[in-house]
Amino acid sequence: MNCALVTGGSRGIGRAICIKMAELGYHVIINFKGNTAAAQETLDAVRAKGSNGELLQFDVGNEEEVQAALGAWLENNKDKQVQVLVNNAGIREDNLLFWMNSTQWHNVLNSSLNGFFYVTKQVLNNMLLKRYGRIINIVSLSGIKGLPGQTNYSAAKAGVIGATKALAQEVAKRGVTVNAVAPGFIRTDMTAELNEKELAAQIPMNRFGTAEEVADAVGFFASKASGYITGEVLSVNGGLYT
Numbered sequence: 001m002n003c004a005l006v007t008g009g010s011r012g013i014g015r016a017i018c019i020k021m022a023e024l025g026y027h028v029i030i031n032f033k034g035n036t037a038a039a040q041e042t043l044d045a046v047r048a049k050g051s052n053g054e055l056l057q058f059d060v061g062n063e064e065e066v067q068a069a070l071g072a073w074l075e076n077n078k079d080k081q082v083q084v085l086v087n088n089a090g091i092r093e094d095n096l097l098f099w100m101n102s103t104q105w106h107n108v109l110n111s112s113l114n115g116f117f118y119v120t121k122q123v124l125n126n127m128l129l130k131r132y133g134r135i136i137n138i139v140s141l142s143g144i145k146g147l148p149g150q151t152n153y154s155a156a157k158a159g160v161i162g163a164t165k166a167l168a169q170e171v172a173k174r175g176v177t178v179n180a181v182a183p184g185f186i187r188t189d190m191t192a193e194l195n196e197k198e199l200a201a202q203i204p205m206n207r208f209g210t211a212e213e214v215a216d217a218v219g220f221f222a223s224k225a226s227g228y229i230t231g232e233v234l235s236v237n238g239g240l241y242t
Contacts, residue, residue: 008089184237
C-alpha cells in the first residue's frame with residue numbers, strides 16, 4: 001500500500017495537503033502533536049475523497065517521540081510503503097531578536113529544522129531501498145527573504161531550504177526527489193491575527209493565498225510528473241517576492 005506521511009496535518013496547510021494526497025490515491029498518515037479533534041476532522045475529509053488514512057501522534061521536534069511513534073509504525077507496517085513525505089509541521093513564535101528568549105528560539109528551530117531531520121531520517125532508508133520517493137518540505141517566504149520579528153522562523157526555514165538542496169543531491173540517483181514549497185501569506189489559523197487588508201496591498205495579486213493553492217504545488221512535487229525536478233524551492237506567494 002502506497003502511503004503519504006504529512007506532518008502537522010491536523011489544520012491549515014497541512015490539512016489541505018492531506019486532502020490533496022487523498023485525491024492522488026494515497027493512504028494518508030496524518031501526524032499531529034496535540035489536537036486530536038482537528039486531526040480526526042482531517043481524516044474524515046480524507047475519507048470523504050474516497051481514500052483512507054490514519055492518525056499518528058508525535059511531536060516532530062522530539063527525537064525520542066519520533067523514534068517511538070514513527071519508528072514503531074514503520075516496523076509494524078512492512079506492507080505499507082511511505083512514498084511521499086511532506087515535512088509541514090512547524091510553529092511560529094514571533095518576536096524581535098532583542099526581546100526573544102532562548103525558549104522561543106529553540107522551540108521554532110526544533111519544530112521545523114530538527115523535525116525535518118528526525119522524521120526524514122526514519123523514512124528515507126526505505127525510499128532508497130525501493131528506489132522511489134518524494135520528499136517535500138514546507139518552508140516559507142520568511143526563509144528566503146527574511147521577515148522582521150521572525151529571526152527564529154527565518155533561520156529555521158532557511159536551514160530547511162539548505163538541507164533540501166543538499167539532500168536532493170545525495171539521493172537523486174536512487175529515484176528520490178527532495179523539493180520545497182515556500183508559501184507567502186496564506187489564509188490559515190497561523191495568519192488569522194494578521195491584518196489581511198493592509199498586507200494584501202503589498203502583494204501584487206492583492207490577496208492572501210489559500211491552503212489549497214499550496215497543496216496543489218505539493219501535489220505536483222508528489223506526482224510522477226515532477227520526476228526530473230529536485231532541489232528546487234517553489235514560491236507560492238502571489239508575486240510578493242521571488
